[in-house]
Amino acid sequence: MKFNIKDVARKAGVSISTVSRVINESKIVKPETHERVMKAIDELGYKPNAIARSLKIKNTKTIGILIPDISNQFYPEVVRGIEDIANMYEYNIFLCNTDQDKEKEIQYFDVMAEKQVDGIVFIGNSVSSELHHKFKVYGIPIMLIGTNCEDIPSVTIDHVGASKAMVKYLLKKGHDRIGLITGKKTDPITHDARIQGYRLALEEKGLPFQEELILEGGHRFKSGYEGGKQFLEMENPPSAIFVANDEMAIGAMRAALEQGISIPDEMAIVGFDNIDMAGKVYPALTTVAQPMYEMGAIGMRVLTKILNEESLDTHNVVLDFSLLERESS
Amino acid sequence: MKFNIKDVARKAGVSISTVSRVINESKIVKPETHERVMKAIDELGYKPNAIARSLKIKNTKTIGILIPDISNQFYPEVVRGIEDIANMYEYNIFLCNTDQDKEKEIQYFDVMAEKQVDGIVFIGNSVSSELHHKFKVYGIPIMLIGTNCEDIPSVTIDHVGASKAMVKYLLKKGHDRIGLITGKKTDPITHDARIQGYRLALEEKGLPFQEELILEGGHRFKSGYEGGKQFLEMENPPSAIFVANDEMAIGAMRAALEQGISIPDEMAIVGFDNIDMAGKVYPALTTVAQPMYEMGAIGMRVLTKILNEESLDTHNVVLDFSLLERESS
DNA sequence: TTGTAGGCGTTATCAT
């Protein structure tokens, strides 16, 4: 049922080298021999064994993606971007869900290395020092998406700037008491960067930074819902809430809606990311759009350049974010 | 920088077979030799080459997933299910987005075959005859998720039954004029099966089937929105709309909400699938839950059994759906 | 318990 190059050679009455040549489209094979070989290939239904090939030529046309959780709304879009470009360059992708767990990250990295992937795309909010060490010690090209880390190539957006822009927008809308629901405090992006941007915008306007207006959330709907409720229960609630990601923002929206509070008239709520859902809820969510598909696509594109040893303009590309004003503010 | 088994052998002063034995945990190696070898492995930072290994032992501990589109809300959850189980059995997964395009399906299938995957999980609403032919001709184990096709192992739900159950539920709620927005008419699941279930429920109650209450949608938000609008504009609109999937249902909800129609009081809207978003929109969507994670997980589990040549109870497992009554009905 | 050697299916170098 399964044939190899030898079988084809025998059937076509040529040597395996010749078969190899026609498979790899070397020009130096006589048209009629070429035809004979092709015929044998068809008749046998022969498919070259990519594993054997990889062993010999030392690349696998395969890249590994380390991602926190594909079932988290944010990531499928970037994976799609990666896959589209990868496919264009004839790479296949190994998908690995790390759950942001250091152990799993390391473990998957090792497996990917053993499976001889040509490159790795790492997505996550920070790279642990142990992982960073592995990155350096193995020669395998890495691309970071969503974070940066010293000298490793990356594609990101300016998170502090984006956060600041959103708060400035809210300020301009006349809100001067703005609540902020952050991500977990261990997260440099959805916690640190959001707060920093928030603080910067306030400072620029000469407004005080008030601890009571900052709530730590998780990253999921439920914690947004709870954060929203908590704000609503304050004696002097903010007139606008900036939530560190869309999923939580939608949770916060529900908290308001359930209490019959109208959005945006009585309370403005804005998010971050622009996940697919953000534009589909009612009222549609005002948010900062991260170009997720592009981050994946461009990240992969840069990686192919590295793999081909083409020269790069920058190793760290920073993409533009955009502020999407919709109905919730 | 990169060492092989030979380097380790030399460093440890043993033969490569011995090194191989310690890597593969054969019991028959003397503890002190074992230790010497381990030390050499550590010092060199040696990692076995899985490609070479695969070539020899003829399996790759790798499976391919052919899926329509990872950025479509329905799929990430099932992929996660697959990956979790795959990981448990030490398989890695190749992710391939087919966009339900026959060409791409074939093309990816070929690549997966060449890369010697141990098995394939196919997700999609139908398998083309050409693909089916390939499935049969190559010896590689296939698992279908979401459809079935003759003798190929599969995991599905009873779509007709589920559709019927939903319509019966609506009927019992007192709706006797129920609109239906289907998927594309080429789709056996979101079109044919939904209609059939709908028809069955009506028949059971002795109600007439009215063409004007059936609208063909795409699968996306926008077509749900348009379908919803179309129903709303009828002189005698239905009092409930059953939409073939959640994303479209949420679109239909928006159409109603925009016109100030209250859900469910003036119009009930229900969906199908129970994507993540369904429970988070406001009002939360009543829907038929497909156990997406389980479909992936169980599908992968069955596949591992096939790969291990364990005996199977059934090749075609049918999972239970459940009717989730929330706020939109 | 350990070592030798052949082979997995290719590609690539060297002859012819």
Place this chain on the structure above:
DNA sequence: ATGATAACGCCTACAA
């Protein structure tokens, strides 16, 4: 233009 043949890095009889 084509054919032998030696790798690629590993596993596994079989031998010692």
